[in-house]
Every structure is written in structure tokens, then in C-alpha cells.
Amino acid sequence: MAAQFGRRVVKGAATTAVAAVAVAALSASQAPGVTDTAQGRQNTGSQPSSDPDADNSATGNSPYYTDLPPLNSPTPTPTTGTGTPTGTGEAEAGIPATVLDAYKKAEAALGESKPGCNLPWQLLAAIGKVESGQARGGRVDANGTTITPILGPVLNGNGFARITDTDGGAYDGDTTHDRAVGPMQFIPSTWEWSGRDGNGDGKKDPNNIYDAALAAGGYLCRFGWDLSDKADLRRAILSYNNSTHYLNTVLSWLEYYRKGTHEVPDGTGTLPSGRSDDNNGSSSSPTPTPTPPGTTPPSSQTPGGGGSTSPSPKPPTTTPPPSTPPTTPATPTDTVDHLEDAGTAKLTATAGDAFAEKIATRTETEAGKAVAKVRVRFTIVGDTDSVFTGGESVATVVTNSAGVATAPALKAGEKTGDFTVRATVVGRAVTGLDYKATVTARQADALARTSDTALTCVAGGEFADQVELKATYKGAAADGVAATATLIKAADDATANDKGPYFKDADGKTVRTLAGLKTDANGLLKLPKLYADDTAGTFLLRINTTGGATLTVELKVTAAPSSSPSPSAS
Structure with missing residues (x-):
């Protein structure tokens, strides 16, 4: 998340009290086997078998806003200059008009296309609050597009995940690494397959709240999840951002919005302050210049910002050797040279039936060594209504210790003939591997x-x-x-x-x-x-x-x- 809002130095006592109560209340609902690392990222002993995309979150596990709902107050206090109540329950319950409309329309659309998902618009509102503060308090135009782009930090591995460029900078403007984009903070590689046109303008724009809300709903409803089921709800939220703290924060806002909300004018929504990356070791401040060995730091570099009366050091008598910039260690993805079929049998099924075989792909180095922990995306290509389990046409799976990624089971549609399933490496320009699949007509003997x-x-x-x-x-x-x-x-x-x-x-x-x-x-x-x-x-x-x-x-x-x-x- 890139939206940098002015941070309040001291939070209200009411907010602090609610935060403590909310975390305690929600601890019982955390996903089993889940723990937080020091960076607020989640470690899991094992992922649900029904979630092949669990290691590939919608946001790339980008930072998010950590503010929790405050105590409700019957007498909200307006913020000077905005006319909008803030710091109270009434103020926080206000959602900008266009943003709220986008959430409700996404709920209605998913109610028709995937009624078994039972998606509540309040869940989209909770995620929108945590991801971008409801599109920076509703700073969107009449069509729902953000006034200025909302970009997350560069995912270069420095305090965050490392995801090399997957979109040529088309969405995030970065041709080296990816960044989360828009009010629902999709990374480009996820938007590529999950993007939707929510406002009917013929485009899929992650910066448009209607498109992004519908895409978020579709993302949360994949794999046949029923969001009225607590276990599926937790799985869906964790798949959006793989952190237990994130899960608890979203759940707290979900319950808060379910108790009641109201519409406020666009651009007047309250802005969050706390971010999950505030204490993760990353900083926007420039790193001080290293001091040559044997010298005393100048007063401007003394911890505390100065005030030292120590004499300035004499220049070194010898020129120090030029420093070599640190190199970022290669990720497993960087070492992948090509894809190999991992023993996939012939893919044939009768219309309406499940394919007996699954597609398995192995990632290998140039020397033919298997590479583990690499994201492989499987995409169904061609004129077909066949889908993966859960009704999706795209699935991302992480390779196991043998370097093999196995796609979810395919289910044949009613259209007969051939189609292709293409395997590609997420975040790496490697030639894809195509698998031919055939659907035959239903028959009787x-x-x-x-x-x-x-x-x-x-x-x-x-x-x-x-x-x-x-x-x-x-x-x-x-x-x-x-x-x-x-x-x-x-x-x-x-x-x-x-x-x-x-x-x-x-x-x-x-x-x-x-x-x-x-x-x-x-x-x-x-x-x-x-x-x-x-x-x-x-x-x-x-x-x-x-x-x-x-x-x-x-x-x-x-x-x-x-x-x-x-x-x-x-």
C-alpha cells in the first residue's frame, strides 16, 4: 500500500481500548496452525488442500493499515476544516458514497454469478478500509477511478516480499519490480487474471473502485468458498494477505460495519494512520553515509541528531576503496531456466466429468536441477467452458521440494473439442509449457x-x-x-x-x-x-x-x- 496519510502521534484512549479488546476477542477465531513472524507475516504448518493459491496473495503480502474500529460515540466531533466527524464510531462508520456503491454492486453481481459464496459487501468494505482507507477517504472521480494512483511500496525484498516485474510497468509504472495497485491493492500478476470490469466501461482498471471491488469479490469467492462459513471466510481473507494480524484486523472491521454504516460525501472519509510496516525495519529515510574506519562520526551523524562538541575528524590519509553496492540474493524464481512436464498423462474427459489426470509441471535450473518454492500459474486457454476445481480458469501453485507444481483438478464443460492449459512462472520470463486437453461428447453404449x-x-x-x-x-x-x-x-x-x-x-x-x-x-x-x-x-x-x-x-x-x-x- 502506497497511500501515505498523515499519522497521528497519539491515538485516542478509546481507540487503544478497542484495539486491545478486539485482538483478544478475535484470537479465538484465528486460523489453526497460524503464527505471526516479526514482520506480521504468517507462517503455516500446512495450507488447506482446497487452496492451491495460498502462497500467492492478492496483494503480494504488501503492507496494510492496522487501525482498529473505535468505540461508538453518540456525539461525534467534527474534524476542523472537513466537517466530517473523526476519531469516533460515527465517523469511522461513514463510507464514501461512490466507494460504498461499488461494494454493494459487487455484492449484487456475485450474488447472481456465485450465489453459494454468500459474499457480504461489508467484507469488501473491511478489506478496502485496511488496504487503502476506502480509496484514501473516497478520493475518486464520478466513474470511481482514484484521483491519483494508489501504489504500494516496491516489492524488492527490502523489508517486503520480492516480486520481479510481471506487467512491464503497465499497472504500477515499475519495470523492475511489482507494486500493489489501486484501492484494493492487487499486484499486477494477480490482476492479470482476476481483474474485472465492474462499471461496464469495457476496461479492467485496478485503479477503479468498481472494477477493483468486483475483482476482490471474485477473488474471495474462488475455490467454491462459502463466506458464511467461518473456516472458508478465514481462508479467503488469509489468501488476500497471508498474515494472522491482517486476518484479525479485517474481521474486526467486518463486524464493525455489520453493526451499521452510513454514506458520506466522496473525499471526506476518515483516514487511517497505523501501518503494518511501521516497525519492520524499513524506512523511507536515507541511510547515513558509512564512516571510514578509525574516524569519529561528524556531529550531523551522531545518534540523536547532533549537539556533540567533539572536534571534526581529520580527513583520512588514504582514499578508501570504493564500496561495492550490496547485491540482493537471488530468489528461487530467479534461478528457473525452463519448465518440464512432470509426468502428466493424456488429458481426456467426457463433457461434464472431471479429468482423471492432473497437470504436473517441474521448474528447473539450466543444469536441470529442480527448484522449490516457485509460483507456477496454470491458465486455461481456448474456446472452452472447462474450469479448474472451484470454477476458476486460472490457478497459481507453489512448487514442492521436488520442484513440482500440480494444478487443481480440471472439470470438463459442455463444449467438446481441444483446449490448452498453459503453465508459466510468475515473476520470471520463461517460455511457457502447454498441455493439450480434450473434451469428448457424452455418450452411451x-x-x-x-x-x-x-x-x-x-x-x-x-x-x-x-x-x-x-x-x-x-x-x-x-x-x-x-x-x-x-x-x-x-x-x-x-x-x-x-x-x-x-x-x-x-x-x-x-x-x-x-x-x-x-x-x-x-x-x-x-x-x-x-x-x-x-x-x-x-x-x-x-x-x-x-x-x-x-x-x-x-x-x-x-x-x-x-x-x-x-x-x-x-
Whole structure:
């Protein structure tokens, strides 16, 4: 988070009291097996198996605001010059109008697209508060775009995570390292796949609160998480920023906003002050120039800022050798030279089914040595509705000790044909590795009537019984299988007959071929009512399915009884 707000030197006693109470109250809800490091980052013994992206947070674990909700007060005190109450519950409950609108619209959109997620807009508000102070107190234009960009610190490994550039500076303006961007603080590599167009302008802009709020909601709703479930809620928040302290801070604001909020004008929201990186050893102050050996520091470099009466040191008699700038140690990602397939078998599945095989990719150095702790992104490419478990088209997985990243299971959609899953290294320009996957049509290998009643009809009438069939594949019900029914001329002539029984289309016209039929969830297929013309005889109905199942049904039409002659007049 880059928004640097003026920091209050002394916080109110009420805020301090609430902070102590909130942390104590929330400690029981922390994720199991989670501890904080000195930098407020989280260590976990193991990640949930349903969360392959747990080591790749939305923010890159960037700093965040640590202010906790204050005690509610019935008499808020306005801040001089702003007219906005601050330092009290009423003031903190105010959310800038456009920002609040974006949160509520994101909740509504996710309620339609992923109703099982149960995303509350108050959770987006809590994260927005912690990430950017509600877009710097609502400093956005009429379209929801921030007046000035909100950029997090450079993720160069100096006090923060080290993430080399992934977007060519397109989002964060940095072509060397990544930075978190916008009011919801997405790093570019996450925005690349999670970005959304929330205001319908045809663009996915991380600096727009409508786009960012919808993207944050989608991010929190992946992997089939149900945010009304406490365990899933914790997983989702920790996936946004991998810190227990972050989890507790967001939860405290979530509960606070659930108790009531109100709208305030854009640009008048209260601004947070405390940041998680205040004491992590990083500083924006310039580092003092090293003092040559054997000399006394000048008064301007004396701890405490001066006041020393010590005489100035004499210049050294020899010129010190030039200092070598410190080099940042290479990360595992920096050592990756190429990707190798880690024994992935042929990827084929029937429409609607899960792929039996999973994609496994190994990261290797130039010498062929496996590299652990590298983020590998798997992206589904092509005209397909197939997805990973949880309904996502992108998943990021960290390589294990053998250098292998295994993608989540693939689930085939209804679109048949080939598509590609591409593996790439996050934060490293390495040629991607493509895997071909094939979705075949649903099929049946057997058809049978569900009744053995003879199908008979009088010429010119209609059949009393409809033809009902059951399709199976390898003994199991074959659902969603395409079928065609044709009234054929003969057993060895499958062309459509031009006489005998027939179906009717929607307009009541005679048809003797029905295409586009499909079995139901139980593999059943019930044909429309059959009618007979004036031709008597034995006729054949043939049904074919995808997969080669065929059934021929016999239909009998008897001649209509002749009418008795009228008695003569004599």
C-alpha cells in the first residue's frame, strides 16, 4: 500500500481500548496452525488442500493499515476544516458514497454469478478500509477511478516480499519490480487474471473502485468458498494477505460495519494512520553515509541528531576503496531456466466429468536441477467452458521440494473439442509449457426401452403409449447424451420413411426424424407422441446416440375397420 496519510502521534484512549479488546476477542477465531513472524507475516504448518493459491496473495503480502474500529460515540466531533466527524464510531462508520456503491454492486453481481459464496459487501468494505482507507477517504472521480494512483511500496525484498516485474510497468509504472495497485491493492500478476470490469466501461482498471471491488469479490469467492462459513471466510481473507494480524484486523472491521454504516460525501472519509510496516525495519529515510574506519562520526551523524562538541575528524590519509553496492540474493524464481512436464498423462474427459489426470509441471535450473518454492500459474486457454476445481480458469501453485507444481483438478464443460492449459512462472520470463486437453461428447453404449408393451395403433389414429428409453454407458446411466430418432424404411435402409407412423413438430406438421434429443439426468429419454397415417403394416423406429448405442423399435399399424353397408330401402 502506497497511500501515505498523515499519522497521528497519539491515538485516542478509546481507540487503544478497542484495539486491545478486539485482538483478544478475535484470537479465538484465528486460523489453526497460524503464527505471526516479526514482520506480521504468517507462517503455516500446512495450507488447506482446497487452496492451491495460498502462497500467492492478492496483494503480494504488501503492507496494510492496522487501525482498529473505535468505540461508538453518540456525539461525534467534527474534524476542523472537513466537517466530517473523526476519531469516533460515527465517523469511522461513514463510507464514501461512490466507494460504498461499488461494494454493494459487487455484492449484487456475485450474488447472481456465485450465489453459494454468500459474499457480504461489508467484507469488501473491511478489506478496502485496511488496504487503502476506502480509496484514501473516497478520493475518486464520478466513474470511481482514484484521483491519483494508489501504489504500494516496491516489492524488492527490502523489508517486503520480492516480486520481479510481471506487467512491464503497465499497472504500477515499475519495470523492475511489482507494486500493489489501486484501492484494493492487487499486484499486477494477480490482476492479470482476476481483474474485472465492474462499471461496464469495457476496461479492467485496478485503479477503479468498481472494477477493483468486483475483482476482490471474485477473488474471495474462488475455490467454491462459502463466506458464511467461518473456516472458508478465514481462508479467503488469509489468501488476500497471508498474515494472522491482517486476518484479525479485517474481521474486526467486518463486524464493525455489520453493526451499521452510513454514506458520506466522496473525499471526506476518515483516514487511517497505523501501518503494518511501521516497525519492520524499513524506512523511507536515507541511510547515513558509512564512516571510514578509525574516524569519529561528524556531529550531523551522531545518534540523536547532533549537539556533540567533539572536534571534526581529520580527513583520512588514504582514499578508501570504493564500496561495492550490496547485491540482493537471488530468489528461487530467479534461478528457473525452463519448465518440464512432470509426468502428466493424456488429458481426456467426457463433457461434464472431471479429468482423471492432473497437470504436473517441474521448474528447473539450466543444469536441470529442480527448484522449490516457485509460483507456477496454470491458465486455461481456448474456446472452452472447462474450469479448474472451484470454477476458476486460472490457478497459481507453489512448487514442492521436488520442484513440482500440480494444478487443481480440471472439470470438463459442455463444449467438446481441444483446449490448452498453459503453465508459466510468475515473476520470471520463461517460455511457457502447454498441455493439450480434450473434451469428448457424452455418450452411451446401450439403449433399452423402459417398457415391453407392444406399440400398436389403428390407421389414422395415434399410439396410446409414448416410447421411453434408458441410455447407459458402462452400466451407468448416461445423462445428457445426444440422440436422434428416425422412422426408417427398413432394417437395412436407415433413410426416413415417407409413409406410416410420424411425429408432429411445434406447428403440427408431419416429421419422421427428430434430432437434438438428449437424455435427462437419469439417462432417460421420452419421445413425443406418435401418430399413424392411413397406411397399415409393420414399421420401424430407430434411435441412435453419441457413442454408438442403437435401438430399433417395432410399430404396428392395423387397418381401420370397414363400415357396415346400410340396409336397402326394400
